[in-house]
Structure formats: structure tokens, C-alpha cells
Amino acid sequence: MVPLSWYLALSAVLFTIGVAGVLIQRNAIVLFMCIELMLNSVNLTLVAFSRFLGDVTGQLFVFIVMVVAAAEAAVGLAIIIALFRTRETLNVDEADLLKL
Amino acid sequence: MEQFAQIQVSHLFFLAFASLAVVAAFNVILQRNPIYSAIGLIVVMCSLAGLFLTLSAEFIAAIQIIVYAGAIMVLFVFVIMLLNIREEDAKADRQKYLKFLAVPLFLALIGVVMAALKTIGNPAASPNVPGTVENVAEGMFTNYLLPFEATSVLILMAIVGSMFLARRESAEDTNEIETALNAANQPTAVEESSEEEVHA
Amino acid sequence: MLKWITLAPLIGAVINGLFGKRLGEKVVGAIACGSVAVSAVLAFLSFSQLTHATPDANGVRRVTEHFFTWISVGNFQADFAYLLDPLSGIYILFITGVGLLIHIYAVGYMHGDPGFYRFFAYLNLFMFMMLTLVLGDNLLLLFVGWEGVGLCSYLLIGFFTKWNVAGDASKKAFIVNRIGDFGFMIATFLVFTTFGTISFVTKNIGGHEVASFLTQVSAPTIAAGGVLTAIALLLFVGATGKSAQIPLFVWLPDAMAGPTPVSALIHAATMVTAGVYLTARCSAVVVKSPTAMTVIAIIGAATAIFAATIGLAQNDIKKVLAYSTVSQLGYMFLACGVGAFAAGIFHVMTHAFFKALLFLGAGSVIHGAHDEQDMRKMGGFRKYMPFTFGTMFVGWLAISGFPPLSGFFSKDEILWKTWSTEALPTVAGFPLSKILWGIAALTALLTAIYMTRMMVMTFWGEERFGKSHGDDHGHASHGHDDHGHGHGKPHESGWLMVGPLVVLAVLSLVGGFVGVPAAMGGANHFEHFLEPVIAHAQPHGVAHAPAAGDAHGAAPAEQHAATTADPAAKVEEHHDTTTELALAGFSILLGLIGIGVGFAVFGKNPLKPMPKLLEDKYRIDELYDATVVHPIETVSREGLWKIVDVKIIDGVVNGAAKLFGGISGVLRYTQTGFARNYAAVILVGAIAIIGYFGYIALR
Numbered sequence: 001m002v003p004l005s006w007y008l009a010l011s012a013v014l015f016t017i018g019v020a021g022v023l024i025q026r027n028a029i030v031l032f033m034c035i036e037l038m039l040n041s042v043n044l045t046l047v048a049f050s051r052f053l054g055d056v057t058g059q060l061f062v063f064i065v066m067v068v069a070a071a072e073a074a075v076g077l078a079i080i081i082a083l084f085r086t087r088e089t090l091n092v093d094e095a096d097l098l099k100l
Numbered sequence: 101m102e103q104f105a106q107i108q109v110s111h112l113f114f115l116a117f118a119s120l121a122v123v124a125a126f127n128v129i130l131q132r133n134p135i136y137s138a139i140g141l142i143v144v145m146c147s148l149a150g151l152f153l154t155l156s157a158e159f160i161a162a163i164q165i166i167v168y169a170g171a172i173m174v175l176f177v178f179v180i181m182l183l184n185i186r187e188e189d190a191k192a193d194r195q196k197y198l199k200f201l202a203v204p205l206f207l208a209l210i211g212v213v214m215a216a217l218k219t220i221g222n223p224a225a226s227p228n229v230p231g232t233v234e235n236v237a238e239g240m241f242t243n244y245l246l247p248f249e250a251t252s253v254l255i256l257m258a259i260v261g262s263m264f265l266a267r268r269e270s271a272e273d274t275n276e277i278e279t280a281l282n283a284a285n286q287p288t289a290v291e292e293s294s295e296e297e298v299h300a
Numbered sequence: 301m302l303k304w305i306t307l308a309p310l311i312g313a314v315i316n317g318l319f320g321k322r323l324g325e326k327v328v329g330a331i332a333c334g335s336v337a338v339s340a341v342l343a344f345l346s347f348s349q350l351t352h353a354t355p356d357a358n359g360v361r362r363v364t365e366h367f368f369t370w371i372s373v374g375n376f377q378a379d380f381a382y383l384l385d386p387l388s389g390i391y392i393l394f395i396t397g398v399g400l401l402i403h404i405y406a407v408g409y410m411h412g413d414p415g416f417y418r419f420f421a422y423l424n425l426f427m428f429m430m431l432t433l434v435l436g437d438n439l440l441l442l443f444v445g446w447e448g449v450g451l452c453s454y455l456l457i458g459f460f461t462k463w464n465v466a467g468d469a470s471k472k473a474f475i476v477n478r479i480g481d482f483g484f485m486i487a488t489f490l491v492f493t494t495f496g497t498i499s500f501v502t503k504n505i506g507g508h509e510v511a512s513f514l515t516q517v518s519a520p521t522i523a524a525g526g527v528l529t530a531i532a533l534l535l536f537v538g539a540t541g542k543s544a545q546i547p548l549f550v551w552l553p554d555a556m557a558g559p560t561p562v563s564a565l566i567h568a569a570t571m572v573t574a575g576v577y578l579t580a581r582c583s584a585v586v587v588k589s590p591t592a593m594t595v596i597a598i599i600g601a602a603t604a605i606f607a608a609t610i611g612l613a614q615n616d617i618k619k620v621l622a623y624s625t626v627s628q629l630g631y632m633f634l635a636c637g638v639g640a641f642a643a644g645i646f647h648v649m650t651h652a653f654f655k656a657l658l659f660l661g662a663g664s665v666i667h668g669a670h671d672e673q674d675m676r677k678m679g680g681f682r683k684y685m686p687f688t689f690g691t692m693f694v695g696w697l698a699i700s701g702f703p704p705l706s707g708f709f710s711k712d713e714i715l716w717k718t719w720s721t722e723a724l725p726t727v728a729g730f731p732l733s734k735i736l737w738g739i740a741a742l743t744a745l746l747t748a749i750y751m752t753r754m755m756v757m758t759f760w761g762e763e764r765f766g767k768s769h770g771d772d773h774g775h776a777s778h779g780h781d782d783h784g785h786g787h788g789k790p791h792e793s794g795w796l797m798v799g800p801l802v803v804l805a806v807l808s809l810v811g812g813f814v815g816v817p818a819a820m821g822g823a824n825h826f827e828h829f830l831e832p833v834i835a836h837a838q839p840h841g842v843a844h845a846p847a848a849g850d851a852h853g854a855a856p857a858e859q860h861a862a863t864t865a866d867p868a869a870k871v872e873e874h875h876d877t878t879t880e881l882a883l884a885g886f887s888i889l890l891g892l893i894g895i896g897v898g899f900a901v902f903g904k905n906p907l908k909p910m911p912k913l914l915e916d917k918y919r920i921d922e923l924y925d926a927t928v929v930h931p932i933e934t935v936s937r938e939g940l941w942k943i944v945d946v947k948i949i950d951g952v953v954n955g956a957a958k959l960f961g962g963i964s965g966v967l968r969y970t971q972t973g974f975a976r977n978y979a980a981v982i983l984v985g986a987i988a989i990i991g992y993f994g995y996i997a998l999r
Contacts, residue, residue, distance in 0.1 A: 002114045002154065003222045010118045010151075012213040014125055014144070016206050021129030022979050023202045029180055030137045033128055036172070037141065040148055043164075051155040054226030056239045059160050060247075063240070066167050067251040071258035073172045077179045078262035084183050085268075092975055099973025198976055205980070208987050216994040 007048035014041035028080050028090045032073070039069045113154050121147040134180050138173060145169040157231035301342055301349075302365040302382040305392060306431040308338040313424035320417025329407035332420035336403050336427055340396035347389045360385060360832040364437060364501060371440070375496055377505050383437035387580060387833050390645065391434040391573075394652050398569045399427055401800035405660050406561035408796030409667060419459060419559070426452035430570050434577055439488045439498040442578070446484065446542065449571045450477045456566065457558040469554035476551040480541015484578075487534035491585075494527055500581065514584040518835060532585050532592035535578060536599075543575030544626050545603045545633060550921055552626055556618040560663030563618060568625050568659050569652035576632045576648050580641045583835040587639060593723055594732065597637025601739040604630030608746035610917045612753070613910030616673050617662045620754045624699070625655060627743060631714050634740060638724060638733060640717035641834040642827040646815045647714055650706035653811050654698035657804035661692035664797050665758060668790040669765060675754065676907055680763035684790045689759050691801040696755050698808040700748040701891040706812030708891075712884050713817060715740055719883055720876065741890060748894020749901075756902045764906075765790065817880070 014037060021034030043062045050058025080090065087094055120143065127140035145168045152161035240248055312335030320328045346363065353361045362385040371378045384392075403423065410419050429452055433445025450473075458470030492498050495513035502511050517528065539545070544552040555567050566572070579586060579596070586592055604627045611623030628651050635644030666673050668685050682689040698707035718740055724732040792798070815826035902908060913919075970981075 001108075001225050002110050004225075005217050005220055005222060006114060006118075007151070007155075008217055008220065009214065010121070012210060012217070013122055016209045016213070017122070017125040017129060019209065019979075019983055020202045020206045023198045023205070023976055023983070024129055026976075027134055029176065029183075030128070030131075030134050033137055033141050033176060036168075037125060037128060037144060040145065040168070043160075044148055044151060047152055047155050047157045047160055050230060051157065052223055052225050054228045054230060056230040056235045057244075059157055059231060059236055060239050060244050062157075062160050063163065063236070064247055064251055066163060067254065070167060070172055071254050073175060074258045074262040075265065077175060078264075078266035081179065081183065081266045090183065095975070096973030099971055198980055201980060205983055205987065209983070209990075212987055212991045212994055215998060216990065219994075219997050 004048060004052045008045060011041045011045040011048070014038075014044070026091050026093055028083070028092050029077075031092060032076055032080070036069060036073065039065060110154060114151070117147045117150040117154070121151070135177065138176050138180060141176075142169050142173050145173065152231075155231065156229045159231060159233045159236045301346055302363065302384055302435060303367045305339050305342045305346065305396070306382075306428055306435060308335045308342070309424040309427035309431070311335060313421045313428060316417050316424060317421035320421060323417065325407075325411065325416050328417045328420050332424055333400065333403045333407065335424055336396060336400045339427065339431065340400050343392040343396045346384055347393055350384055350386070350389050355832070358832065362501070375505060376492065376498075377503060378438050378440040378498065379503075380441060381437045382435040383500055384435065385833050386829050387577070387645065388434045390649060390830070391577060392431060394649050395427070395430055395434065395570050398652050398656050398804070399430075399565060401803055402561050402565045402569075402656060402660065405564075405663070405797050405800040406559075408794050409561055409663055410559065415459065415461075419456075422452055422455045422459070423561075423565070426456065426566060426571075430574070433574055437500050439491060439500075442581075443481075443484060443488065446538075446574060446578075447481065449566070449574065450474060450481070450542070453477075453555070453566050453571055456562040457555045459558055459562065463557065466557040469551070469557040473551040473555050476548050477541045480538045480548055483534040483537025483541070487531050487538065490527060490531045490534065494531070514582065517588055518584045528585055529589040529591045532582070532589045533595060535582055535585070536592065536596055539575030539578055539633070540599070541575075542578075543572045543629050543633070545575075545599055545630065546606065549603065549607070549626050550924060553619055553622045553917070556616070556622050560618065560659060560666060563622070564656045564659035564663070567622065568655035572625065572629055573632070573648045573652070576629070576636065576644055579633070579636045580645055580834060583636075583641045586636070587723075587835045590723065590725070593637050593639065594725060595637070597634055597718075597724060597732075597736055600630045600633030600635075600637050601736045601743075602630070603627070604634065604743040605739050605746070606630075606918075608743045608750065610914055612746060612750040613914035615676055615915075617665065617675050617678075617754060617758065618659075618673060620675075620750060621655070621658055621662060624658075624747065624751070625651075627747065628655065628699075631711065631740065631743070634718060634736060635714045638718050638721035638736070639836065640714065640721070642830045643710065643713040643717050645830060646826050647710040650698070650710040650808070650811055653804055654695045654705075654707055654808040657691060657695040657801060657808055658699065660797070660801055660804065661688050661695060664688040664793040664801065665692075665790075667793050667797070670790070672765065675757040677765050678758045678790075679761045679765065679906060680759070681790055682759040685792045687792060687798045688801065691798075691805040692755065692759075694805040694808050696751050699751055700895060701744055701887055702895075703888060704812065706808050706810070708888070709812035709815050709817075711744065712887050713815065715744070715887055716817075716880050716883055720879070741887065744887060745890045745894045748891050749898045752895050752898025753902045753906075756898060757906045760903065761906045820881070820884070 018034045018038035018041065021037065022031060025031050025034060043065055046058045046062050046065070050056060050062075083095065084090055124140045124143035124147065128137045128144065131137045131140065145164060149161045149164040149169070152158075152164060312331050315331055316323075316328050323331075350361055350363050353363055355361045362383060364384070365382045367380040367382065369377075370380050403420075406419070406423065410416055413419065426449060429445050429448030431445075433442055433449060436442040436445055454470045454474040456470075457473055458466045460466045488498055491513050495516045497503060497505065497510045497513050497516075499510075500512050500514055502509055502515070504510075541548045552567055552572070556563055558566075586596070607623045607626035607630065611620050611627065614620045614623060628647070632644040632647050632651070635641065635647060665678070665681060665685065665688060668681070668688070669678060672678065694705070698705040701708045701711045703709075715737060718733055719737040721733045724736070726732060727735070815824060817824050817827075972978075
């Protein structure tokens with residue numbers, strides 16, 4: 001049996017990679033994909049715990065997370081499209097109207 | 101050779117999928133072309149589905165492939181193609197320092213989490229295998245019915261929202277918005293602004 | 301009734317001040333003079349009431365009236381209450397009488413001035429303040445009047461607002477007065493802490509009767525010297541400010557920049573005598589301090605001769621009279637210093653008559669000479685202004701001590717008391733009193749000389765008006781508009797101005813007869829009238845001798861028992877009539893010599909120049925400027941303004957603002973608007989928190 005900590009370690013690595021991606025990337029869509037990556041790593045953690053504790057609740061949680069991720073992806077991409085229409089660029093650094 | 105006797109097939113499966121996922125994840129963040137990043141993400145998802153299978157979560161694995169890899173990533177790819185994004189321009193990055201900051205933060209976060217993981221230890225796996233469709237359905241439609249229904253409302257909102265946000269503004273929309281703004285500035289009763297019209 | 305004496309002029313002032321502009325000159329003048337007339341009538345009635353009042357246990361007659369309770373805090377009580385006793389009675393008589401005459405005069409003098417109503421409002425306000433000063437029954441109310449007359453003096457000196465000279469002079473007067481007031485206030489505090497009351501009469505404080513501090517201080521158990529010296533000297537500091545003694549006399553000559561009726565009323569007859577009033581009122585304290593008496597006597601004599609020498613060299617007719625006032629005030633303080641308070645008050649009264657007369661006459665001269673004040677441009681006026689000449693002639697003789705005018709009796713009394721007092725110490729083997737007598741006699745000679753010079757330059761000799769001289773003083777025109785003729789012949793003034801002059805001349809002639817001393821066959825009513833309210837000085841060196849016969853309020857019974865040895869200790873009852881008459885004759889001789897010298901020297905040569913040092917008033921003003929005014933100015937400008945105000949205070953205030961501006965200038969860089977920065981910050985925070993918990997979990 002694969003020990004629990006391996007799964008958790010993998011999940012941590014994936015999560016961290018997603019975070020680094022958020023910091024590095026300037027393209028809005030790729031930024032979004034990194035966020036999806038983070039969500040996936042969390043899913044992995046939940047399933048791993050569900051297996052090791054013998055409770056199905058973890059997997060239900062994953063189900064809900066997936067639904068939310070789907071909805072969020074849809075709306076987020078719609079926003080990016082609308083943004084792209086006005087700005088002609090996907091560079092998140094261009095959206096800096098809130099600076100002082 | 102005894103160490104190798106300890107190695108089981110499940111370990112090998114895990115290592116295979118895990119390394120595939122990590123490499124693809126790096127691919128996601130480091131590629132210039134967004135299509136390549138999307139493909140990388142799909143690979144991550146598929147390898148995660150494999151990992152779910154090693155954890156006996158067959159329903160979730162199936163859902164992962166169908167929903168994530170099959171719908172969400174397709175959506176991503178469609179949007180990328182719709183917006184016709186090329187390779188990103190080599191404009192000067194205004195936040196250059198973040199590139200250099202990412203690596204130490206990366207290592208710091210990994211270090212911290214690994215340190216935290218030491219406290220967990222290695223519990224034994226439970227003998228029950230909870231990942232079957234019946235188990236999931238049983239839990240979902242009895243104890244967790246309300247969240248399930250809530251998610252359907254959520255999806256409805258997402259549909260409506262994304263349709264509204266992403267539509268092209270037509271001329272009548274512009275006029276409506278202008279009249280709505282003028283009405284709102286009057287001190288008289290606010291007339292109802294016209295609702296969004298659902299484009300076919 | 302007492303309060304109406306003070307309130308009538310106040311009402312006049314309020315009406316004139318608020319509505320005067322619309323009422324026109326005649327109405328304003330009528331209201332002003334009328335209110336003072338009411339006050340005068342009431343003053344006479346009160347005085348007669350006083351003379352018929354029954355004396356209390358110590359022979360003091362008094363009439364008191366309570367207006368309202370002003371301050372009553374713990375043991376401290378100060379009321380708006382009035383006290384009419386012989387001392388204040390005499391004062392209100394001549395204040396209202398002379399004041400009324402001057403008001404009438406001023407109606408004529410200020411005719412045509414656009415600030416007519418304002419002038420009379422201030423003048424009436426002054427009368428209110430002065431009457432409050434003399435009628436007040438405690439030190440605080442007296443101080444209210446004291447400050448009030450200072451204020452009115454400021455307003456009236458600076459009446460011609462277009463002239464910088466007037467503005468500067470009024471500020472100088474106020475500021476110098478203020479220095480004296482500081483001494484007065486500290487004295488009041490000391491009185492309160494030492495005696496527990498500042499009232500001149502017995503008061504009911506907190507349920508029990510507290511005797512006046514004047515009574516308390518006369519008790520034989522109070523030792524002389526110590527805090528009493530401090531109180532007496534501090535009160536005298538206040539008096540030097542208000543009554544223009546050395547070193548605070550410098551404001552009085554400059555105050556001549558005000559209109560002449562102001563100079564007559566305030567700076568001759570009434571305000572400047574407030575210091576003498578204070579000293580006489582607090583005589584019980586002063587006599588208990590031989591040091592203070594010596595100081596007062598010396599300063600009085602020094603001021604007298606100092607000012608007389610300066611007056612000898614002045615060319616402005618009002619300046620001569622101003623220095624003369626300072627000199628005569630010195631005489632009054634000399635009298636107080638040797639213990640002859642009654643003589644001092646007598647001289648106050650007669651001085652009010654003849655000095656007011658001289659000032660008003662000078663005003664008439666100036667008016668008639670078309671606002672020319674420089675005596676070098678006058679001469680031969682007696683043909684043109686006979687009434688003015690006649691009345692000023694009387695004043696001149698009075699001030700020179702020519703018998704039997706009033707000035708002779710009062711000045712002679714002071715000289716005699718100075719010679720014969722035993723209250724002063726000996727200095728280097730010579731009795732101080734005789735030295736001071738010598739100084740006073742010399743001053744009398746100088747007085748006669750400079751007054752004669754003034755009269756000669758103005759009324760006799762060749763007519764110098766209309767010729768231009770090299771050195772033109774700028775005092776030519778005041779706020780008066782001209783009368784339509786330029787420098788023509790001088791003319792006599794109208795009846796509004798000459799009438800009061802005549803009345804004052806009569807008073808100067810006969811006013812002295814109330815105080816003819818016993819040696820000359822008179823009954824000296826004045827001194828006996830004042831006797832109960834004024835303390836008797838002790839012979840110098842007799843520390844603890846009880847003050848016999850002196851009474852304010854309820855004296856303890858043991859005082860009466862202790863009056864054994866003391867009729868002989870009373871300084872006033874010296875029966876050396878021969879010396880007195882001899883000295884009187886000597887003063888008459890001095891007066892005549894002075895007049896003779898004046899005619900001899902100045903009759904031939906009216907324009908004989910006097911030593912420059914005297915004309916420059918010994919450069920005292922310049923000395924004060926250099927030692928006091930400029931250092932203060934420099935410290936204020938360089939130190940307080942440039943350093944404390946600009947650098948420190950503004951620095952702190954502006955610095956606080958800049959600090960916050962700086963902080964926000966730095967902090968605003970966190971709001972970059974870039975989402976990735978925010979994400980980075982969140983990440984760093986997350987690492988920190990996870991690390992913290994992990995660290996705790998791992999320990």
C-alpha cells in the first residue's frame with residue numbers, strides 16, 4: 001500500500017507548482033489554468049484522506065469541488081473574454097486601474 | 101534485493117502517475133504557448149485520474165476525466181482559440197522580480213508543508229473501499245442532498261452569468277445602458293432598467 | 301446713592317458710544333456733561349451725608365453701599381461695594397467737580413472733530429472707572445478702576461487715530477502702566493495671603509466677621525518690616541506706574557499727544573493721582589515699613605527735581621506742563637514717604653485745581669494760536685487772549701507757591717513736614733529728612749523758574765507767531781480741521797472754554813484755605829478731616845510702638861489701653877511754630893527769586909537755548925530703548941519667532957503632516973493594481989502562517 005504521506009506530498013508539490021505559476025505567468029488564461037491545477041491538487045488530498053479514513057464524505061466533497069471549479073471556469077473565462085474585447089490584450093499587468 | 105521485494109506494483113503505478121503529473125505541471129507553468137499549457141494541464145488531470153483509481157475512487161476518477169479533462173479543458177482550449185492568442189509578446193515584464201521570487205517561495209512552501217507532513221505519520225488504509233458508485237450515491241442523496249441541489253443552482257447561475265458576461269454588446273444594449281444611467285441619476289423614482297436579454 | 305455716582309457717567313458713555321454718531325454734537329455734549337453733572341450733584345449730596353454721619357468707635361465716619369456680590373470663593377470675597385469715607389469723599393468731590401468743568405471745556409475744544417461722540421464716550425467711561433477706583437471698598441475693585449482708567453487713558457491718548465505719534469504714545473502709556481500693575485497684583489496676592497482679606501472694611505466672610513486688612517495691620521502685634529515691606533513696596537511700584545514716578549514716568553510726556561482736555565483731566569487732575577490715593581488708602585501698611593517709607597520719600601524727591609530740570613528745557617507748552625505734573629507728583633509721594641499723607645492729599649487737591657487750569661489754559665492758547673504748540677512761535681499773547689492770560693496768571697502764581705493761593709499752602713505743608721519728620725533715618729550722619737527738604741526746596745525754585753519761562757515765552761515779549769523757524773515741530777495740526785484762517789493773529793477762545801478757566805482760577809485762589817495750618821492761624825480743617833482714616837508714621841527706629849489713634853473698623857480693645865506714651869510719638873504734633881513760619885517764609889522767598897530769575901533771564905531772551913541734555917530729557921527714553929525694549933524685541937524676533945514659532949512649533953505641526961504624507965507615500969506602493977503582486981503577498985503570508993503552526997506542531 002502506498003503510504004498516505006506520499007499522496008499528500010504529491011499534492012503539496014502540485015499545489016506549489018500552481019502557486020508558482022500564478023506568480024510567474026502573465027497570460028490570464030494560463031493563470032486560470034494554474035488555479036485549476038491548485039484545485040486539482042486539493043482534490044487529490046481529499047480523495048487520499050477519504051480512502052485512508054474509510055469515509056465517503058471526502059469524495060462527495062471532491063464532487064462538489066469539481067462542480068464549483070466548472071462553474072468558476074465558465075464564468076471566469078467569460079470575464080476574460082469580455083476583458084479581452086475592451087483591452088485587446090490578455091496581459092494581467094495591463095489591468096492596473098486600481099493602483100494608487 | 102529485499103528492498104525491491106518490498107516494492108509493489110501499486111508503488112510503481114503511483115510513481116509513474118506522480119512523475120507524469122509533476123512534469124506536466126511544470127509544463128503548464130513554463131510554456132510560452134497557451135495551447136501547450138492547456139495540453140499539459142490535460143495530462144495532469146489524466147494522471148490524477150489514474151491516481152484516483154489507485155485509491156479505489158472509481159466514480160471520482162471517471163468524473164475527473166469526463167468533467168475536467170473533457171469539458172473544462174475543452175472550454176479552455178476553445179477560448180484560447182477564440183481569442184486567437186499567439187505566443188505572448190516579449191514585452192518587458194513589469195513585475196520582473198516575481199520570476200526571481202517564485203523559486204525561493206516555491207522551495208519555502210514545499211519545505212514548510214513537508215515539515216508539517218512529518219506529524220501525520222502513516223496510518224493504515226481502511227479495509228472498506230468507499231469509492232464505489234453506490235457508496236457515493238448513497239451518501240450524496242441522503243445526507244448531502246442539500247449541497248447537491250445547491251450545486252445545481254450554482255450551475256444555473258454560472259450559465260446565466262457566463263452568457264451575459266461574454267456576449268457582444270449590441271447597439272440597443274448600449275442605448276439601454278445609457279438610458280438606465282440617466283434614469284438612475286435623476287432624483288425621481290428609478291425606472292426599471294431593462295433586463296438583459298438572452299441572446300439565442 | 302453711591303452707585304449712581306459711578307453709574308451716571310457709565311450710562312452717558314454707553315449712550316454716546318452707541319448712538320452718538322446720530323445724535324449730533326449738541327446732544328452728545330449735553331449728555332456727557334449732564335451725566336457728569338448728575339454725578340457731581342450726587343457726590344456733593346453724599347459728602348454732606350458723610351459729614352453728618354455718626355462716627356464709629358474709632359472716630360471714622362463712613363457710608364457704605366453694597367451693589368452686588370462679585371466674587372465669593374472660599375475665604376476670598378470681593379464685592380462691588382462702595383465705601384465713602386473722608387479720603388474718598390474728598391476725591392469724588394474734586395474728580396466730579398473738575399471733571400465737569402473739563403467736560404464743558406471739551407465741548408468747546410473738540411468742536412468740529414469727526415470723533416466728537418467717541419471722545420465723550422471715552423471721557424465718560426473714564427469718569428466711571430476713576431470713580432469706581434476711589435469708591436471701591438476692596439483692593440480688587442480698586443484694581444478694576446485702576447485698569448479701567450489705564451484703558452481709557454490708552455483710548456484717549458490715541459484718540460487722533462491718524463497720527464502714529466498718538467498711537468505709539470498710547471501704547472507706551474499702557475505698557476508702562478502694566479509693568480506697575482504687575483507690582484500691584486503681587487501686592488494684592490500678598491495682602492490676601494497675609495491677612496486673609498483684601499477689603500478696606502469689615503466684611504462677613506463665611507459666617508464670621510473679618511476685619512479689614514488695614515485694621516489688622518495696625519494691631520500692635522504685627523511686626524514692622526518683612527512681608528509688610530514687600531507689600532508696601534509692591535504697591536508703590538504700581539503707584540510709580542500709574543503716577544509717573546521714577547522709573548516708570550516716561551509715558552506721561554508722550555501722553556501729551558492726546559487732546560488737551562484729556563491731558564488736563566487724566567494726566568493732571570485725576571488718573572495720575574490714583575497712585576497717591578492708593579498709598580494713602582494703604583497708609584496703615586506703609587507706615588509699618590520704615591524701609592518702604594524711606595524708598596518712597598527718596599524716589600518722590602528724586603522725581604521732583606529730575607522732572608523739574610527737564611521741564612526747564614522743553615519748548616512745547618504741553619511738555620513743560622507734563623514734566624511739571626511729574627515733578628508735583630513727586631512732591632505728593634515725598635509727603636507720603638515722610639508720613640504726611642494728609643499733606644499729600646491736600647496737594648493732590650490743589651494741584652488738580654491749578655494744573656487743570658494751566659492745561660486748559662494751554663489748550664486755549666493752542667487753540668487760539670491755530671494749533672501751534674511750540675512756545676518759540678508764540679509771544680505777546682496777552683494782548684490777544686486776556687481771559688486766558690488772566691486765568692493762567694493765577695495758575696502760575698499758585699504753582700510757584702505764591703501766598704495766599706492754594707499752591708502755597710499745600711506745597712509749604714509738604715516742605716514743613718519733610719523738614720520735621722522723624723520717620724526717616726539718618727544717612728552718613730546727616731538726617732535724611734533735611735536732605736530731602738533741601739531737594740524739595742530746590743525743586744520749588746526750579747518750578748518757579750520754568751513756569752515763569754513758560755509764561756514769558758507765551759504771553760510777553762515780541763510776537764513770534766507767523767514767522768517760520770528752522771526747526772519746525774510737526775505738532776502743528778491735530779485732528780482739528782482748521783477754522784478757515786491760516787496763521788493769522790491769535791484769538792481768544794469762546795465762553796465754553798473760558799468759563800471753566802475762570803472757575804478753576806477761583807478755586808486755585810481760595811482752595812487752599814481749608815488747609816491753613818495752625819501755625820499760621822488756621823484750623824487746618826483738611827488735616828483733621830482726614831485724620832481718622834490715615835495712619836500715623838512712627839519715628840524711625842521705634843519698631844514696635846503701637847500706632848495710637850489710628851482706626852479702621854473694629855480695633856481691639858487693647859489698642860486703647862496701650863495709648864499711654866504716645867501723643868508725644870505722634871509726628872504731626874510738633875509745636876515748633878517758629879521753625880515752621882521760618883521755613884514758610886523761606887519758601888515764599890524761593891518762589892519770588894524763581895520768578896525774578898525767570899523774568900531776568902527769559903524776559904530779555906525768550907529763546908535762550910537750554911542745555912541739550914535737558915532738552916533731550918536725559919535721553920532716558922533712549923536708554924530704556926537700548927536696555928529693555930531692543931533686547932526684548934530682538935529676543936522676540938530672533939528667538940521666539942524665528943526659532944520657537946517657525947522652527948519648533950511650525951516644524952512639529954508641519955513635520956507631523958509631512959510624516960504622515962511620507963508614510964502614505966511609502967505605503968501606497970503596496971497598492972500596485974497588479975493581481976500578481978497581491979498573490980505574492982498572500983503567498984508570503986500563507987507560508988508564514990503555515991510555518992508558524994508547523995513549528996508549534998513539531999516542538
